[in-house]
Amino acid sequence: MSSSPSLRPPVVRVDALRWLRENLFSGPINTALTLVALYLLWRFVPPVLGWLFFDATWQGSSRADCHPGGACWIFIGQRFGQFLYGFYPAEERWRVNLAALSIILLAVPLFFSRLPQRRRWAIGYFLFTPVLVWWLLYGAGILGLPTVSTDQWGGLMLTLVIAAVGIAGALPLGILLALGRRSQLPAIKIVCITFIEFWRGVPLITVLFMSSVMLPLFLPEQMSIDKLVRALIAVILFEAAYLAEVVRGGLQAIPKGQYEAAHALGLSYWQSMGLVILPQALRLVIPGIVNTFIALFKDTSLVIIIGLADFFTTVHRATVAPEWLGFSTEGYVFAAFVYFLFCFGMSRYSIALEKRLARSEKR
Amino acid sequence: MELMEETLTRLESHKTQEVMILMEHVNKWYHDFHVLKDIDLTVMAGERIVICGPSGSGKSTLIRCINRLEAHQRGRIVVDGIELTEDVKAIDAIRREVGMVFQHFNLFPHLTVLENCTLAPIWVKKMPKKEAEALALQYLQRVRIADQAHKYPGQLSGGQQQRVAIARALCMKPKIMLFDEPTSALDPEMVKEVLDTMIELAAEGMTMLCVTHEMGFARTVADRVIFMDRGEIVEQAPPEEFFLHPKEERTRRFLGQILHH
Numbered sequence: 355m356s357s358s359p360s361l362r363p364p365v366v367r368v369d370a371l372r373w374l375r376e377n378l379f380s381g382p383i384n385t386a387l388t389l390v391a392l393y394l395l396w397r398f399v400p401p402v403l404g405w406l407f408f409d410a411t412w413q414g415s416s417r418a419d420c421h422p423g424g425a426c427w428i429f430i431g432q433r434f435g436q437f438l439y440g441f442y443p444a445e446e447r448w449r450v451n452l453a454a455l456s457i458i459l460l461a462v463p464l465f466f467s468r469l470p471q472r473r474r475w476a477i478g479y480f481l482f483t484p485v486l487v488w489w490l491l492y493g494a495g496i497l498g499l500p501t502v503s504t505d506q507w508g509g510l511m512l513t514l515v516i517a518a519v520g521i522a523g524a525l526p527l528g529i530l531l532a533l534g535r536r537s538q539l540p541a542i543k544i545v546c547i548t549f550i551e552f553w554r555g556v557p558l559i560t561v562l563f564m565s566s567v568m569l570p571l572f573l574p575e576q577m578s579i580d581k582l583v584r585a586l587i588a589v590i591l592f593e594a595a596y597l598a599e600v601v602r603g604g605l606q607a608i609p610k611g612q613y614e615a616a617h618a619l620g621l622s623y624w625q626s627m628g629l630v631i632l633p634q635a636l637r638l639v640i641p642g643i644v645n646t647f648i649a650l651f652k653d654t655s656l657v658i659i660i661g662l663a664d665f666f667t668t669v670h671r672a673t674v675a676p677e678w679l680g681f682s683t684e685g686y687v688f689a690a691f692v693y694f695l696f697c698f699g700m701s702r703y704s705i706a707l708e709k710r711l712a713r714s715e716k717r
Numbered sequence: 718m719e720l721m722e723e724t725l726t727r728l729e730s731h732k733t734q735e736v737m738i739l740m741e742h743v744n745k746w747y748h749d750f751h752v753l754k755d756i757d758l759t760v761m762a763g764e765r766i767v768i769c770g771p772s773g774s775g776k777s778t779l780i781r782c783i784n785r786l787e788a789h790q791r792g793r794i795v796v797d798g799i800e801l802t803e804d805v806k807a808i809d810a811i812r813r814e815v816g817m818v819f820q821h822f823n824l825f826p827h828l829t830v831l832e833n834c835t836l837a838p839i840w841v842k843k844m845p846k847k848e849a850e851a852l853a854l855q856y857l858q859r860v861r862i863a864d865q866a867h868k869y870p871g872q873l874s875g876g877q878q879q880r881v882a883i884a885r886a887l888c889m890k891p892k893i894m895l896f897d898e899p900t901s902a903l904d905p906e907m908v909k910e911v912l913d914t915m916i917e918l919a920a921e922g923m924t925m926l927c928v929t930h931e932m933g934f935a936r937t938v939a940d941r942v943i944f945m946d947r948g949e950i951v952e953q954a955p956p957e958e959f960f961l962h963p964k965e966e967r968t969r970r971f972l973g974q975i976l977h978h
């Protein structure tokens with residue numbers, strides 16, 4: 355060792371001019387590209403910001419208050435309730451809020467890894483919350499809550515219901531399918547492969563369409579399945595097939611020695627999978643799983659095909675209603691913004707989760 | 718000569734003891750490749766057996782048949798009175814009695830050292846968590862690694878990981894321990910710490926089957942050395958006899974190769 359232990363690493367002085375020269379003006383082509391980029395930014399960013407914020411109308415109560423030249427956010431404000439709840443009756447909307455609140459608040463303990471009863475809480479949460487939320491939203495007359503039929507559900511609330519049920523249903527099913535596809539038992543293997551390949555081979559829009567047009571043909575006349583339930587089942591089955599392949603990728607990356615060690619210790623098949631293999635495999639494929647979740651979230655807008663009015667459809671319908679005709683840009687920009695918030699949120703959460711898991715193993 | 722006598726008395730004492738592992742005419746094929754050819758082997762309780770032989774001779778396959786990581790197709794394997802069949806209950810019962818240590822440790826990287834050790838006692842033996850942790854710490858202490866209990870396997874050296882793997886297997890209180898080249902993936906300076914742990918285990922009277930080419934270990938610990946070649950048990954003898962007066966030509970050739978390295 356030639357360097358003494360007290361020696362510090364050399365401090366690199368960040369020189370702004372040098373950074374510019376090295377990164378943006380390192381040659382004639384780079385210089386030209388930089389100038390073009392600067393010109394484009396100068397040309398487009400100020401007008402967009404102006405339209406979105408500085409020249410936009412924020413206050414008022416009707417389209418008469420909108421100034422020309424900027425966005426008119428009054429439109430969004432006026433229709434906000436409808437965007438959130440669809441045609442859910444106004445006097446019952448507290449139920450949706452309470453459902454959302456309980457989903458969030460009851461989940462808080464899950465984020466404290468030190469909590470001793472965390473596993474039990476998680477099981478309780480995933481069993482109990484769906485029932486509570488279903489009761490709050492649907493009512494069914496139980497404990498005096500009047501029924502709000504699913505025809506009246508809509509807007510962001512409906513989008514979130516489909517996405518949440520889709521994710522919560524598709525992930526476990528996808529995991530089972532992935533395990534089944536690797537099963538030693540030929541019957542199980544063939545069933546899983548057929549299932550996965552079938553659902554991957556048809557577009558979601560076809561699945562939704564078939565669920566509303568074809569399914570009733572096969573069912574006895576008096577038996578009708580709720581439209582929303584049909585959509586939920588379609589989304590779950592469809593996305594589970596994708597997730598199965600993502601999870602299978604993770605399973606294949608786990609070395610054979612892990613299975614052997616688990617078996618040699620006497621763990622059963624399900625114990626080996628649940629305690630040893632899946633925790634490692636799922637960790638490896640978090641990016642792929644979240645990718646599928648994000649796609650699923652955006653795909654929910656396809657339920658318009660069977661006449662459900664999710665968030666996007668609600669916004670779209672508001673832009674073609676006579677009183678706000680001509681404000682479709684505001685509507686679509688707002689819709690894009692909301693979708694982006696949720697998708698970006700999922701993406702950030704998955705990155706944070708990966709970092710936390712990597713840190714805990716310090717590999 | 719004295720050593721010889723000691724070994725003989727040891728073998729003598731086994732006669733009154735129970736048979737731990739019985740293999741009769743065991744045959745195994747990988748597709749049409751005959752890996753194990755008519756293996757006959759009896760292991761008494763407390764016996765220490767070292768298995769050696771050239772690469773590909775079927776050593777790993779042999780010991781992996783004992784806890785059913787591989788299935789044999791012909792013959793009989795009886796472990797601690799339980800016959801290995803397709804019956805899942807029998808397989809589970811045998812795996813509870815048999816601990817295994819692998820060449821590449823196969824620790825669970827997502828669990829801490831302590832969790833690696835408590836996993837099977839908690840889930841297979843339904844032991845309360847507190848009790849399992851106390852037990853695990855006791856065994857980790859014995860392999861001198863208790864201070865690392867809350868680290869993850871990836872943070873330990875190879876020798877430390879292999880000692881954790883031994884402790885993990887011991888936590889199930891097995892009657893038999895199988896070792897498949899436990900030191901051959903280790904850097905030379907770590908081999909000794911693992912061998913020392915195994916020697917201690919042998920001194921406590923554990924029934925051990927160990928695939929290894931550590932001939933020093935075989936000399937000090939083994940009751941019997943088994944030489945395998947091309948799926949057959951070619952020769953078996955107490956270590957002195959095995960190393961000094963091998964009977965078979967194949968054994969001599971193998972020993973010549975391995976001892977002159």
Ligand SMILES: Nc1ncnc2c1ncn2[C@@H]1O[C@H](COP(=O)(O)OP(=O)(O)OP(=O)(O)O)[C@@H](O)[C@H]1O
Nearest residue numbers: 747748750752770771772773774775776777778779
């Ligand atoms: N899953 C398998 N499928 C087909 N052939 C296999 C399989 N596992 C092992 N073999 C073959 O069986 C033979 C015996 O393998 P085994 O691993 O038991 O040898 P070994 O004596 O432990 O060798 P080594 O010293 O290299 O570990 C080898 O020729 C190997 O190629």
Ligand SMILES: [Mg+2]
Nearest residue numbers: 776777778897
């Ligand atoms: Mg081997």
